[in-house]
Amino acid sequence: MINFTLSKExxxxxxxxxxxxxxxxxxxALECDRTEQIPESFFxxxxxxxxxxxxxxxxxQGAERQExxxxxxxxxxxxxxxxxxxxxxxxxxxxxxxxxxxxTPEQQKRFLSIYMDGQLHWGALxxxxxxxxxxxxxxxxxxxxxxxxxxxxxxxHYITNGARADLVVTFATxxxxxxxxxxRPFVVPKGTPGLIVGRIEQKMGLRASQTAELIYExxxxxxxxxxxxxxxxxxxxxxxxxxxxxxxxxMVGALAVGIARAAHEAACRWVKEELxxxxxxxxxxxxxxxxxxxxxxxxMARFLVWRAAWMADQRIPNSKExxxxxxxxxxxxxxxxAAAVRITAPGENDETRQFIQKWFRDAKVFxxxxxTAQIQRLIIARRLFPQVDIP
Amino acid sequence: xxxxxxxEEQEEIRRLARSVASxxxxxxxxxxxxxxxxxxxxxxxxxxxxxxTPFPEDYGGSGNIEAITYxxxxxxxxxxxxxxxxxxxxxxxGPLTVALAGNERQQSEYIVPFCGRExxxxxxxxxxxxxxxxxxxxxxxxxxxxxxxGYVINGTKRDVVHGAQSRPRVVLLRxxxxxxxxGLCAALLxxxxxxxxxxxxxxxxxxxxxAPSASYRFEHVMIPEAAMLGEPGNGGVVRAATLYxxxxxxxxxxxxxxxxxxxxxxxxxxxxxxxxxVSYQGIAFMISEMAMKLDAxxxxxxxxxxxxxxxxxxxxxxxxxxxxHYQAVRIAKSATTDAVQILGGAGFMQDHPVEMxxxxxxxME
Numbered sequence: 001m002i003n004f005t006l007s008k009e010x011x012x013x014x015x016x017x018x019x020x021x022x023x024x025x026x027x028x029a030l031e032c033d034r035t036e037q038i039p040e041s042f043f044x045x046x047x048x049x050x051x052x053x054x055x056x057x058x059x060x061q062g063a064e065r066q067e068x069x070x071x072x073x074x075x076x077x078x079x080x081x082x083x084x085x086x087x088x089x090x091x092x093x094x095x096x097x098x099x100x101x102x103x104t105p106e107q108q109k110r111f112l113s114i115y116m117d118g119q120l121h122w123g124a125l126x127x128x129x130x131x132x133x134x135x136x137x138x139x140x141x142x143x144x145x146x147x148x149x150x151x152x153x154x155x156x157h158y159i160t161n162g163a164r165a166d167l168v169v170t171f172a173t174x175x176x177x178x179x180x181x182x183x184r185p186f187v188v189p190k191g192t193p194g195l196i197v198g199r200i201e202q203k204m205g206l207r208a209s210q211t212a213e214l215i216y217e218x219x220x221x222x223x224x225x226x227x228x229x230x231x232x233x234x235x236x237x238x239x240x241x242x243x244x245x246x247x248x249x250x251m252v253g254a255l256a257v258g259i260a261r262a263a264h265e266a267a268c269r270w271v272k273e274e275l276x277x278x279x280x281x282x283x284x285x286x287x288x289x290x291x292x293x294x295x296x297x298x299x300m301a302r303f304l305v306w307r308a309a310w311m312a313d314q315r316i317p318n319s320k321e322x323x324x325x326x327x328x329x330x331x332x333x334x335x336x337x338a339a340a341v342r343i344t345a346p347g348e349n350d351e352t353r354q355f356i357q358k359w360f361r362d363a364k365v366f367x368x369x370x371x372t373a374q375i376q377r378l379i380i381a382r383r384l385f386p387q388v389d390i391p
Numbered sequence: 392x393x394x395x396x397x398x399e400e401q402e403e404i405r406r407l408a409r410s411v412a413s414x415x416x417x418x419x420x421x422x423x424x425x426x427x428x429x430x431x432x433x434x435x436x437x438x439x440x441x442x443x444t445p446f447p448e449d450y451g452g453s454g455n456i457e458a459i460t461y462x463x464x465x466x467x468x469x470x471x472x473x474x475x476x477x478x479x480x481x482x483x484x485g486p487l488t489v490a491l492a493g494n495e496r497q498q499s500e501y502i503v504p505f506c507g508r509e510x511x512x513x514x515x516x517x518x519x520x521x522x523x524x525x526x527x528x529x530x531x532x533x534x535x536x537x538x539x540x541g542y543v544i545n546g547t548k549r550d551v552v553h554g555a556q557s558r559p560r561v562v563l564l565r566x567x568x569x570x571x572x573x574g575l576c577a578a579l580l581x582x583x584x585x586x587x588x589x590x591x592x593x594x595x596x597x598x599x600x601x602a603p604s605a606s607y608r609f610e611h612v613m614i615p616e617a618a619m620l621g622e623p624g625n626g627g628v629v630r631a632a633t634l635y636x637x638x639x640x641x642x643x644x645x646x647x648x649x650x651x652x653x654x655x656x657x658x659x660x661x662x663x664x665x666x667x668x669v670s671y672q673g674i675a676f677m678i679s680e681m682a683m684k685l686d687a688x689x690x691x692x693x694x695x696x697x698x699x700x701x702x703x704x705x706x707x708x709x710x711x712x713x714x715x716h717y718q719a720v721r722i723a724k725s726a727t728t729d730a731v732q733i734l735g736g737a738g739f740m741q742d743h744p745v746e747m748x749x750x751x752x753x754x755m756e
Contacts, residue, residue: 002401002459003394004694010392069393296691296714303690304683307395324683374676381675384682388659390670 004303010066010073017074020049021081029082030351032208033358036200038088043120046089068309072254076302079258083362084208086255087160088122091115094160095123095169097244098185102227102236111167111187124165126156126188126214127241134375136171136241137180141216143172143226150186150226152194152219158369162212163197166190169227170216171241184237185227194219205361245371249322250308256329256366257301260336263359264294266352267340274347287343294336301329320383327376330367337363395690401460408442408464412471412645417744420472423601424747429478431511438511443483446490450498451506456487458634458696462641466689469645473723473751474601476642481552481602484635485515485559491634492577492620492627501559501579516557517577517635518548518607525756526639526720527713528572528632533609535576535623536567541616542578544609550754554605555592560585562607563632566623572709576623577631578614587612598750626704633699633712640692640712640719643755647685647723650730650748654678658733674733681726688718723752 006014024045032038078086092099092115099111115121132138141154152172162168168188175182188195198213227240268291275284304325311318337360344353367373382390397405415433423429437443442464446452468476489501505513524530533546548554548562559579566574580588589608596604621627655678658669668674695715698708727749731738738745 001394001398002396002693002697003392004697005392007392066393292714293717296718297687299694299714300687300691300718303694304687306393307686307690310393310395321686324686327679328683328687374672377676377679378672380679380682381669381672384655384678385659385669385675388667388669390672390675 006073010070013070014073014077017077018080020046021077024049025078025081025085029085029208030354030358032082032085034207036202036207038085038208040120042085043088043090047118047120050089050091066310066313068250068312069306072250072305072309075251075254076258076261076305079255080262081258082208083255083259084206087206087209090120090122092121092123092167093165094125094244094248095165095167095187097247098125098169098227098240099187101243101247102185102240104228107187107224107227114166122161122165124159124161124168124212125244126159126162126168126170128158129154129156134372137183137238139171139173139183140176141170141172142176143174143184143186145174145223146220148223149220150223152186152188152216152221154216155213156216157198157213158201159212159214161210162214163200163210164190168195168214170214171237172216180238182237183241185240186221187225187227188216188219188221189225192219192221204364205358206365207361246319246322247312248370249326249376250305250312250318252366252370253301253305253308253322253325253329256326256333256363257298257305259359259363259366260294260298260301260329260333263333263337263340263356263363264291264298266356266359267291267336267343268295270344270347270352274344274352276346290339291343294332294339297332298336301325301332304328320380323371323376323379323383326366326371327373327380330373330376333363333366395693397459397463401463404442404460405463405467407440408467409470411437411440411442412467416468416471416475420475420601420744420747421741423472423475423478425600427600428603429475429601433475434479435511437479443479444506444510445483446486446502446506447498450502452502455490456634458637458699459693462637462692462696465638465641466645466648469642470649471645472601473642473646473649473748473755474599476645477552477599477602477639480635480638480642481516481604482514482557484517484631484638485553485557485561487515487634488517488561488577488628488631489515489559489579489620491631492625494621497579497620504558514553514557516551516553516560517631518551518554518560518562519632519635520548520550522547522549522606526636526716528575528629528709531563531565531575531632533562533564534567535564535578535614535619538613542614542619544578544612544614546609548607550593550604551607552602552604554607555590555603558582561620561631563628569624572629572704572706573624575628575632576625577620577628579618579620580614581618584612584614584618596754598747598752598754629704629709630699633695633704633708636712636716637692637696637699639755640688640695640715643716643719643723643752644685644689644692646748646752646755647681647688647719647726650723650726650745651678651681651685653743653745654681654730654733657737668733677729677733681722681729684722685726688715688722691715691718720752720755723755724749727752 143150173182196215201211308321308325340356341360441453444452445456486502535542593604692715695711730745
């Protein structure tokens with residue numbers, strides 16, 4: 001049955017996440033954006049909050065098995081709070097999907113159990129290289145088997161939490177001539193000799209999020225750090241990479257919705273409270289109509305995100321729907337934040353406008369990372385036309 | 392709990408509507424456009440499915456309307472042909488408004504004829520949009536002023552499907568001097584009252600020619616008290632108005648889907664520079680965006696429809712219905728325009744339906 005109403009548990013969970021965003025994230029967001037630093041107290045506070053929250057979620061899920069939908073609810077609130085800070089919340093992060101989908105049960109236990117020990121731990125995913133972004137199959141980072149060890153050489157960048165991650169799931173090729181089929185996921189622990197942290201990037205937005213360069217110089221890891229639980233096909237490694245992106249697309253969509261909503265709320269409030277009384281009525285009406293349209297589109301983006309998440313919960317293949325929600329939300333967050341900047345331009349450069357400008361700077365990357373806007377449209381087209389080769 | 396799948400029963404109804412749309416509406420679309428109306432035989436076929444009589448069983452209907460189910464049906468009808476879909480939906484809104492806002496006597500008089508053997512010959516109408524506005528309840532400014540033992544009506548209406556010839560002929564009005572939803576009312580205009588109204592059949596329309604329509608101009612037109620549907624300001628009026636927006640949005644989504652499917656098929660087959668044109672990103676991306684925006688608009692529509700089904704007649708429902716209508720018409724316009732573009736020169740010719748669909752979508756404003 002078609003239903004857009006959240007259950008009581010889902011609403012309570014979302015409200016809890018919203019409170020966390022209000023209390024832990026908004027008060028420090030501007031400062032962290034300015035300094036590109038996050039106080040350690042934030043990590044400990046979030047750890048505590050989310051242990052409590054996850055317990056509640058687990059209880060609620062017994063009833064409904066909508067893990068992905070639950071996750072979208074909290075992601076939206078976290079991004080409403082501050083998207084950069086949300087990427088820094090302790091946890092396995094983007095390292096989890098490949099470990100869960102490609103790791104053996106033993107590997108899953110070995111790698112993921114540290115995240116339950118009550119200390120601060122992060123995870124990272126190293127895919128992108130200076131020479132390849134969208135063209136994942138063309139990667140140059142290599143892995144060569146030498147006795148009981150894999151030796152990794154190469155260069156990854158734009159890795160979220162790359163410098164602080166306890167585990168970096170690194171995609172490397174065992175044979176470049178094999179193209180996609182040669183790509184495999186390897187777990188590289190922090191501090192492994194040969195794993196060198198390079199620069200930390202300075203970015204337009206998501207500035208408080210740590211974006212690192214990692215250099216692999218004869219970096220040796222144990223043989224059984226290759227995630228090889230599903231050796232069913234040659235291309236399983238490549239599929240692990242793509243599968244990770246499929247799983248994270250709705251999450252990225254949810255983050256974009258959170259930022260768009262934050263900007264939209266702020267713009268609406270500014271118009272109501274700050275727009276000078278002498279503003280021409282017609283112009284005011286135009287602005288209100290524009291904000292109304294954006295509000296509708298935020299709702300549409302949210303429903304597309306929920307749909308993709310719901311399909312994942314139902315175990316229905318959702319690659320097209322995942323790409324749709326990310327493509328739509330990415331365009332929408334640009335539209336919403338750009339409109340907020342433009343509409344509030346005449347105002348004082350106060351805290352509200354500082355936030356709006358930050359959200360505008362944060363928004364742009366949502367059409368770029370985790371699959372560019374163009375790649376998303378390509379994926380959608382390929383799913384719509386499976387019988388046609390669309391290069 | 393969140394869920395996006397129709398029930399088994401809804402899927403069956405949807406399949407039925409889809410087959411009627413593909414087998415009957417689509418092939419007759421150009422002829423209906425030329426004739427400016429639906430063929431009697433087609434209306435009879437449609438009526439026999441039971442899809443066009445969602446009225447209380449007491450009056451012989453198939454049961455009270457469920458907006459989510461009818462959003463699905465409206466989309467299929469719109470997928471078949473926008474003009475014919477609006478012809479059917481526009482007619483249904485007459486008795487539907489009586490069912491939602493009228494008293495028992497009015498319901499009995501005006502709904503029963505639609506449910507009989509000759510029901511397919513009946514037509515109803517609901518006048519919503521005006522010369523001074525569009526499809527928003529706040530835009531309704533035609534007024535009804537209480538006087539003696541009746542009301543005096545002033546104002547305009549446009550794009551009234553079956554406005555020239557229908558029974559019941561219902562008009563959405565605002566009680567003079569009121570602002571907001573509490574002042575909205577709906578009145579019956581029988582042929583007698585119509586004598587005082589300036590009724591003009593709309594000719595030379597841009598699109599939706601298969602849905603004959605009329606405009607009204609009221610200059611101090613008297614109607615008896617009994618012509619008011621229920622009490623003025625009753626919630627049923629808002630429910631009828633929002634239902635119309637929801638059904639129109641369904642038709643618009645169907646029109647967009649028709650364009651998406653037709654242009655997609657063409658792009659998959661048409662060869663240029665040695666390969667299907669859909670393999671070029673310029674075309675592929677247009678289609679991806681069409682599909683994405685349609686899915687988004689449809690979800691907004693389903694949200695409005697399920698909201699309507701929960702009952703009530705408040706601002707939140709009005710907002711959801713108006714948003715769904717706005718976004719659905721928007722995607723209908725852009726998808727049909729893009730479909731013409733994708734077909735290139737052929738799209739401009741009347742051999743293909745896409746130019747008609749583009750005009751139909753534009754006429755939904």
